Amino acid sequence: MGTPLNISNDLALDLEQIIGQCIAILGIRGSGKSNTAGVIFEELLKHNYPLSIVDIDGEYFGLKERYEVLVVGQGKGVEIEVDVDCAEEIAQVSIEKSVPVVLDLSGFLSEERSEFLKAYLTALWNLAGKLRRPYIIGIEEAHEFIPQGVRTKLKELISRIALRGRKRGLGAIIISQRSAKVEKDVLSQAGMLFLHRVVHEADMRVYGELLPWRKSEVKEIITALETGDCVYINGETILPIYVRERETFHAGFTPSLEVVVTPELRQVNQSIIEAVERAKVGKGKKSRIEELRGRLEQLEAVLAEKDKTIAELEEAARTLGYIKVEIPSPSLPNMQDISKAIVHSAEGGKVASRAARSMSSVSDSVATREPVAPVIEAPFDEGNVIDIDELDSMNSLPQAVRRHIDRLVSRAAKKGILDRRILAFAVAHAPTSYSVRQIAAWTGCAQGVIEDDPPRDFLDVGLIVRERRSDGLHYRSNLKAFVTREFGIYKPDIGARELHLIAQCLRTRLAVLGSAVIR
Ligand SMILES: Nc1ncnc2c1ncn2[C@@H]1O[C@H](COP(=O)(O)OP(=O)(O)O)[C@@H](O)[C@H]1O
Ligand SMILES: [Mg+2]
Structure with missing residues (x-):
């Protein structure tokens, strides 16, 4: 009662x-x-x-x-x-x-x-x-x-x-x-x-x-x-x-x-x-000197944080055996090239080129509109429930991985709104696949527009896949496989749990990218 x-x-x-x-x-x-x-x-x-x-x-x-x-x-x-x-x-x-x-x-x-x-x-x-x-x-x-x-x-x-x-x-x-x-x-x-x-x-x-x-x-x-x-x-x-x-x-x-x-x-x-x-x-009005002192402290803290990040990145690079580390800058390479751009080493190089090959094989088969072979299940679950505690524990991921996630999200955020909405819809509704008609209804965009102008970048990079079904083309999230491939270069520093966390984090952040309206 x-x-x-x-x-x-x-x-x-x-x-x-x-x-x-x-x-x-x-x-x-x-x-x-x-x-x-x-x-x-x-x-x-x-x-x-x-x-x-x-x-x-x-x-x-x-x-x-x-x-x-x-x-x-x-x-x-x-x-x-x-x-x-x-x-x-x-x-x-x-x-x-x-x-x-x-x-x-x-x-x-x-x-x-x-x-x-x-x-x-x-x-x-x-x-x-x-x-x-x-x-x-x-x-x-x-x-x-x-x-x-x-x-x-x-x-x-x-x-x-x-x-x-x-x-x-x-x-x-x-x-x-x-x-x-x-x-x-x-x-x-x-x-x-x-x-x-x-x-x-x-x-x-x-x-x-x-x-x-x-x-x-x-x-x-x-x-x-x-x-x-x-x-x-x-x-x-x-x-x-x-x-x-x-x-x-x-x-x-x-x-x-x-x-x-x-x-x-x-x-x-x-x-x-x-x-x-x-x-x-x-919290009353501070004097000008106090204000400047506060600002100085803030800037020093930012500087210290940056020094720490650089030290961590150098450490990560040494641990993972990388020869060269690129500090992230706003002008980033295309998403397809991110794996290659981050590292170059004997072992890393192999992994990166393998990743690139597998990515291009997905995009090739999509481009020729052949059905995509089912993706091998990764040892973690993309799941439907976003656990806040789990997201909080994102902080436990290595700095380099978090930066990698940030770069991917910021790269994705620069794509067109329609592409972002399709991606957001697919990742939010994983693992189900949806027809172009259903996606058009959800995104509020004409079906023909999606057919003529598919989200190529996301397809190329393998974040989503396109499949031909009896009722036409379908899209679905391929986030799990993408994460396994894209973040495989950080093994053995990260394992299945981390991959799961990364997928959860990307899923939440990419889903948010679709929330602006289409004009
Ligand atoms: N359930 C109600 N019964 C009687 N008068 C109401 C009721 N709801 C609102 N009013 C009266 O109608 C007027 C508008 O109500 P209000 O709640 O301010 O509307 P709104 O917020 O939608 O603009 C007010 O004078 C209010 O006292
Ligand atoms: Mg009112």
Whole structure:
């Protein structure tokens, strides 16, 4: 038996179902999104569930009418004015001491807003990795931070929390009035959705993809929704519901001529206020000399790190018997040549040329459109689940290997978006193969374009393979075989476990490369 939440009379939902969830609340302005979000926050606060709310319009401070919530940032209702310097400390206080926080960013410039959120969410992500306890982040006007088709560090961070936070207990509530402008991957992965009224055709199309109804039905049902009504989706459950009104003061309510009385607000524990104030003082404006001293220290640290890297590379080269080591530079050779370019030695040379031969044999057979012989199973598993702990242990790989991975990814990142999307799709869905028609549907690109302009570079290098089937050409990931071949030169310094780690890492990083939109 769970802990029931009072969100709507039409809905039986338990607190436990919220843990680690990605929840999306969509709808036009005035449809009741902020009220719905506010009701969910009220229910969570009622059960002491720790949370942060990214508040762009200063409309959530009213939660303090009933609950001890810390409102920080820059805006009318804030208790403590803070800037980006304290973001990390506030995140720490919030998650470690379970203090609910409203980040009122209404008084920030957009650049400052994004800097603040980057620092705040990075700290939350890292701390959640250690603490692994339930925590949720609500984000208003989410299309501004996770816009469809644009890649930013902040977007990557929020998407990561929304899509992969569950393991750390992290959940996200994504609120937006521009459904069509929110990153599709996040919406399609949301476990729970509250779809309020929309009117624009583009938003209706997004709803059409989320709801298993005919287009005309979607339009008919959605346009008939009134303020506070929405369609609730949770897995197989699809339910029209009316969300109750907020119990606490809703500062974002539609203005009327009635006189508004701002309620009396509760204060958070004085010790919390003092902790944040202390963090603020510690981060106050530094003198110019201190600033320069700090910068000098940073540069010295970078230099020391570089010296260390060079020493490690030289050591690796000696250990592996290489004669020549090329320090990575931005102008890199083609991917096909990377194996050859890195090393030249009696033994290494043999391996490299063998690798090159096997690569060209794959590309030859693909070019002539012959079916590719099944790849011999490597002694590790490409798997479908990306384990965060495992990725963290990437650091255990030799420096040279990590750099090799970086080079491959940066090389791949420079290829065209369509090629990257095909690669991303293939590696994310390994080991299944998909027809050009299926891939075209996923990438949103005409089938003919993929047929006329296949991802040659990735095929040539053997990252993906193309096979002819009865229903036409298919693509599938060949990452395992690629990794075995490409990183074979590091044997015996690395074994099956390392190869597995490399494949996991490449898989995650290459899958991300496909997330920009095709224009
Ligand atoms: N479930 C509801 N019941 C009654 N009034 C509501 C409900 N949801 C929203 N409202 C009212 O409708 C107006 C708009 O709601 P709001 O949540 O701010 O919309 P949005 O965030 O979608 O722009 C507000 O005045 C609010 O008080
Ligand atoms: Mg709103």
